[in-house]
Amino acid sequence: MRLLPSRYPESTYSPRRGKMNQVRQKVSQYVMRHVTNGAAHALDDDLQITIPFSEANKEATATILFIHGAFGDRNDWDQVTPNLSKYHILLPDLPGHGQTDRIGPFSKKLSARLLADLIRQHAKGGRAHVVALSLGAFVAIELASVHSDVVNEMFISGLKVMPAAYRTAIAPYGLWLSQRLESYIPLPLVRWAMDGTDMQGVDLSRVTLPLCRAIMSTITAESGDGEWAQPWAARTCIISAGKAGIVPSADHPEDAVKYRDIGRKGNAETVAYTHPLMRHPWNRQDPVLFARACRCHYVYRARVGNNRWQFLIDCMNDVSRSITNLNAESKLFVLREPAVTLLPKLFRAWNITHLVFEKDTDAYAKERDKQVIESAEKAGVKVIVGPQSRTLWDSDEVMKANGGKPTMSISQLQAAGAKVGAIARPVETPTNLPGPGDVELDIDQERPESKPDINGKYRESDEKTYSSGIAGPQGDYSVPTLVELGMKPATTPHRGGESLILARLESILADEDYTATFEKPKTSPAAFEPQSTFLTSPFLHFGALSARYFYHRVEDIVEKRRKEKKAVSTPPTSLTGQLLFRDMYFVAQAALGYSFGQTYGNSHCRFIPWHLPSKVDVKTGLVTGEYEVDDEGKEKEFQRWRDGKTGFPWIDAIMRQLKQEGWIHHLARHAVACFLTRGGCYISWERGAEVFEEWLVDHEAACNIGNWQWLSCTAFYAMFYRCYSPVAFGKKWDDTGEFVRKYVPELKGLSKKYIYEPHKAPIQDLKKAGVVIRGDGSEEMSEGVPVYPKPMFDFNVQREICMQGMKNAYRVGLHGNDPKVLDGSWKELFADDGAGPTEGKEGGPGGMASFEDADEADGAREELVKAKRTSKRNVPKASPEAARKGHKREHSQGTIDGAFGKKVKS
DNA sequence: GAAGAAGTTGAAGAT
DNA sequence: GATCTTCAACTTCTT
Numbered sequence: 001m002r003l004l005p006s007r008y009p010e011s012t013y014s015p016r017r018g019k020m021n022q023v024r025q026k027v028s029q030y031v032m033r034h035v036t037n038g039a040a041h042a043l044d045d046d047l048q049i050t051i052p053f054s055e056a057n058k059e060a061t062a063t064i065l066f067i068h069g070a071f072g073d074r075n076d077w078d079q080v081t082p083n084l085s086k087y088h089i090l091l092p093d094l095p096g097h098g099q100t101d102r103i104g105p106f107s108k109k110l111s112a113r114l115l116a117d118l119i120r121q122h123a124k125g126g127r128a129h130v131v132a133l134s135l136g137a138f139v140a141i142e143l144a145s146v147h148s149d150v151v152n153e154m155f156i157s158g159l160k161v162m163p164a165a166y167r168t169a170i171a172p173y174g175l176w177l178s179q180r181l182e183s184y185i186p187l188p189l190v191r192w193a194m195d196g197t198d199m200q201g202v203d204l205s206r207v208t209l210p211l212c213r214a215i216m217s218t219i220t221a222e223s224g225d226g227e228w229a230q231p232w233a234a235r236t237c238i239i240s241a242g243k244a245g246i247v248p249s250a251d252h253p254e255d256a257v258k259y260r261d262i263g264r265k266g267n268a269e270t271v272a273y274t275h276p277l278m279r280h281p282w283n284r285q286d287p288v289l290f291a292r293a294c295r296c297h298y299v300y301r302a303r304v305g306n307n308r309w310q311f312l313i314d315c316m317n318d319v320s321r322s323i324t325n326l327n328a329e330s331k332l333f334v335l336r337e338p339a340v341t342l343l344p345k346l347f348r349a350w351n352i353t354h355l356v357f358e359k360d361t362d363a364y365a366k367e368r369d370k371q372v373i374e375s376a377e378k379a380g381v382k383v384i385v386g387p388q389s390r391t392l393w394d395s396d397e398v399m400k401a402n403g404g405k406p407t408m409s410i411s412q413l414q415a416a417g418a419k420v421g422a423i424a425r426p427v428e429t430p431t432n433l434p435g436p437g438d439v440e441l442d443i444d445q446e447r448p449e450s451k452p453d454i455n456g457k458y459r460e461s462d463e464k465t466y467s468s469g470i471a472g473p474q475g476d477y478s479v480p481t482l483v484e485l486g487m488k489p490a491t492t493p494h495r496g497g498e499s500l501i502l503a504r505l506e507s508i509l510a511d512e513d514y515t516a517t518f519e520k521p522k523t524s525p526a527a528f529e530p531q532s533t534f535l536t537s538p539f540l541h542f543g544a545l546s547a548r549y550f551y552h553r554v555e556d557i558v559e560k561r562r563k564e565k566k567a568v569s570t571p572p573t574s575l576t577g578q579l580l581f582r583d584m585y586f587v588a589q590a591a592l593g594y595s596f597g598q599t600y601g602n603s604h605c606r607f608i609p610w611h612l613p614s615k616v617d618v619k620t621g622l623v624t625g626e627y628e629v630d631d632e633g634k635e636k637e638f639q640r641w642r643d644g645k646t647g648f649p650w651i652d653a654i655m656r657q658l659k660q661e662g663w664i665h666h667l668a669r670h671a672v673a674c675f676l677t678r679g680g681c682y683i684s685w686e687r688g689a690e691v692f693e694e695w696l697v698d699h700e701a702a703c704n705i706g707n708w709q710w711l712s713c714t715a716f717y718a719m720f721y722r723c724y725s726p727v728a729f730g731k732k733w734d735d736t737g738e739f740v741r742k743y744v745p746e747l748k749g750l751s752k753k754y755i756y757e758p759h760k761a762p763i764q765d766l767k768k769a770g771v772v773i774r775g776d777g778s779e780e781m782s783e784g785v786p787v788y789p790k791p792m793f794d795f796n797v798q799r800e801i802c803m804q805g806m807k808n809a810y811r812v813g814l815h816g817n818d819p820k821v822l823d824g825s826w827k828e829l830f831a832d833d834g835a836g837p838t839e840g841k842e843g844g845p846g847g848m849a850s851f852e853d854a855d856e857a858d859g860a861r862e863e864l865v866k867a868k869r870t871s872k873r874n875v876p877k878a879s880p881e882a883a884r885k886g887h888k889r890e891h892s893q894g895t896i897d898g899a900f901g902k903k904v905k906s
Numbered sequence: 907g908a909a910g911a912a913g914t915t916g917a918a919g920a921t
Numbered sequence: 922g923a924t925c926t927t928c929a930a931c932t933t934c935t936t
Contacts, residue, residue, distance in 0.1 A: 408932095408933090409913085409932095409933065409934085410913095410914080411913095411933085411934070412933095519914085519915090520914060520915070521914055521915030522915080523915090525915095571914085572913095572914045573914050573915080574914095577914070578914090581914080666914095666915085667915060670915075674916095713931085717913085717931090717932090718913090718930095718931040718932050718933090719913075719916090719930080719931055719932085720930090720931070721916085721928080721929055721930060721931080722915095722916045722917085723916065723917080724916065724917090725916075725917065728916080728917060728918085729916075729917090732916090732917090803929090806931095807929090807930085807931095810930095810931065908936100909935100909936085910934105910935085910936080911933100911934080911935075911936090912932100912933080912934070912935090913931100913932085913933080913934090916928105917927100917928085918926100918927085918928085919925100919926085919927085919928100920924100920925080920926075920927095921923100921924080921925075921926095
């Protein structure tokens with residue numbers, strides 16, 4: 001008895017329908033054997049059964065498999081799946097449920113085995129994402145641990161493990177009885193008591209005692225220390241419904257945490273959240289949110305704004321045009337599939353003989369390249385790996401020359417670089433290229449999932465690039481567009497492309513005097529249209545400009561002028577000096593591995609008790625992508641900084657330029673970074689680095705992280721008493737305030753006297769300027785007049801507080817890998833009235849380690865501390881495994897946070 | 907090893 | 922307006 005009509009077509013059995021009688025025979029043989037053998041759950045490999053299922057969106061290229069809960073069936077998902085129209089959807093009935101009553105009895109193992117077969121035969125590319133609820137979640141975990149080859153990522157909810165004491169003969173009777181009793185309660189009453197959750201009735205004819213026994217056995221904890229599950233490799237998001245109320249419908253968050261910790265042994269990115277407003281069957285309470293959360297988990301993962309996307313697309317188009325210029329028949333062919341899965345197929349399809357690519361320093365790229373090289377060798381393809389072109393030297397080589405240690409100063413980098421040898425000159429641009437040959441392809445496409453894709457908030461429509469096949473919507477392998485990617489248009493005026501930067505470079509180099517005497521500290525952060533520097537950084541990042549080409553072109557001019565006895569500038573302030581800084585940060589990253597990007601566990605990053613510190617998973621030693629809100633006021637300050645509404649026009653102008661255009665001058669980065677950290681808010685540099693990571697068109701992980709450590713005086717730089725003023729520093733470069741007027745237009749009518757401190761302007765000046773100064777930035781207009789906020793604090797007071805805080809933190813002298821940082825006992829060394837969250841032993845967490853699941857984590861933390869205690873400043877060995885996990889940090893935000901926001905934290 | 911100088915890019919006041 | 926000194930005080934490099 002179903003109360004809601006099915007949205008799905010009648011079930012279709014497998015293509016082996018013709019063999020149905022044979023299958024039934026096999027099934028009954030299996031059932032007989034199973035029943036007679038009692039606990040034996042093993043299946044014969046030759047047992048060919050396909051469970052009934054429905055499917056939707058067959059044209060889509062990535063599959064999600066939905067697994068329903070106890071006594072339910074595939075129809076339980078009918079409100080969620082319409083919100084996931086981009087995905088191919090598979091909806092099976094579990095054994096013993098729905099139309100699968102002939103297959104059984106139900107067990108985790110049997111279910112997982114049958115679902116794995118279903119995925120292999122019917123999912124796109126033989127793999128699927130898995131979404132599961134309640135009993136289905138237990139099945140999903142079994143599926144992911146035993147049949148890891150078919151599972152991409154998982155989104156599971158509703159884990160409730162019954163105590164081992166429930167392992168009694170009587171418990172299944174209780175379940176059987178409760179299902180019958182519940183059926184007497186009118187459904188409208190149930191829905192009312194469950195906040196409007198669209199509950200469906202249960203078909204009591206399926207609630208049999210054997211099924212109740214099988215379910216109880218699945219969801220009841222093993223007695224003693226029995227394993228709950230084996231670690232699984234799929235990145236998994238586990239949600240606990242937190243709402244109880246009249247009906248006891250909440251999940252067990254502690255069980256979710258336990259499973260999360262098992263899952264993390266297989267994949268460090270596995271997470272668990274509690275949603276306080278949702279009930280156990282929240283797929284029917286808020287199906288839109290449920291679907292949104294699934295989507296967030298799968299595709300919206302990277303902090304990449306649409307401006308950086310546009311820049312990359314520009315660069316790709318330019319390369320394509322350059323290729324066509326050399327050979328009218330050729331161009332850049334963009335194939336929509338990850339290299340790891342695509343290339344092995346392509347080697348065969350196109351009879352590839354050689355594969356050439358550039359060495360990449362990012363850990364995830366190293367892992368990818370290793371896989372590609374292996375598959376190429378297997379296919380008899382010759383692989384040629386070109387040298388790194390993003391840097392001057394090979395970062396690994398320089399690290400070795402520096403004794404395996406990070407380069408923490410320019411002189412160290414130069415000394416180690418000299419040992420490696422002269423900076424190689426780049427090879428010449430080719431003058432001709434062979435044609436592409438036959439580019440017809442007849443292979444199946446696999447959508448990329450394991451790599452970061454894009455940030456959901458920048459999308460305004462469905463992605464159409466991958467869903468239209470390997471060759472793209474036009475079928476011609478063309479470079480994608482933002483529209484195709486479903487992204488909003490870029491707001492940046494800065495465009496990419498090799499020919500653009502090469503032309504710009506020539507115009508700069510033509511002025512030999514300028515080139516040879518360039519000094520970075522003399523360029524203005526307040527200049528716009530044009531900027532005082534020429535934005536080579538995003539081109540260097542995307543490979544549109546070779547660092548070594550740039551270096552040698554400049555160096556040739558400098559050398560010529562030296563011979564002519566003319567003045568030249570030298571590193572670190574000269575043009576080539578700028579390139580040296582990039583190499584310094586790359587080598588530091590190469591040496592420190594995962595810990596470079598965070599304070600916790602970082603042997604070279606000073607520990608400062610910042611506000612809004614990162615949460616850390618003490619088992620892996622990695623930041624989770626979330627942070628502690630130790631002080632609501634500081635959270636508000638952080639949001640105002642990010643939004644350009646601090647009430648300090650200089651800071652706000654820079655932050656608005658960054659958000660709008662994706663680029664700000666290096667000294668402007670100094671000003672806002674100092675303000676957020678040691679010279680204003682006393683908020684963790686990691687918060688600021690994350691914002692830059694999302695917005696900068698030239699974001700380079702190594703440089704961004706390194707510069708934030710520099711400015712916060714946690715590494716590379718230590719003169720914290722040299723502090724930037726949000727008023728004086730702006731005035732020094734732009735006395736009249738044109739830069740502020742451009743980016744904070746509500747202040748454009750103010751005179752230069754008050755442009756940097758509008759709250760000091762007399763009321764008549766403000767009236768004349770047409771602006772109201774009040775509030776915290778939440779109000780934009782008042783009676784048709786723009787509102788600009790008051791300063792969020794007295795800067796001089798705050799600078800003094802920060803200065804004392806820094807002085808004290810330096811005196812305490814901890815680094816990120818100090819045992820006291822690792823175990824949270826650093827608080828004993830700071831006064832309760834200090835600048836940061838130093839609440840003494842009695843206070844809340846407020847530090848680098850999150851103690852929310854302290855009992856679970858204690859053992860692991862002690863081990864970590866013990867290991868570190870042996871050497872205070874040991875450099876963590878950058879094992880490939882650790883490095884891989886560490887680099888995923890960059891992409892780890894965004895998962896579910898966007899869907900839940902504050903609800904999770906409340 | 908000790909001492910002094912230098913360190914990509916400060917602010918504020920005096921001369 | 923340009924240059925110098927002081928502020929209070931850190932690490933690294935050179936001698």
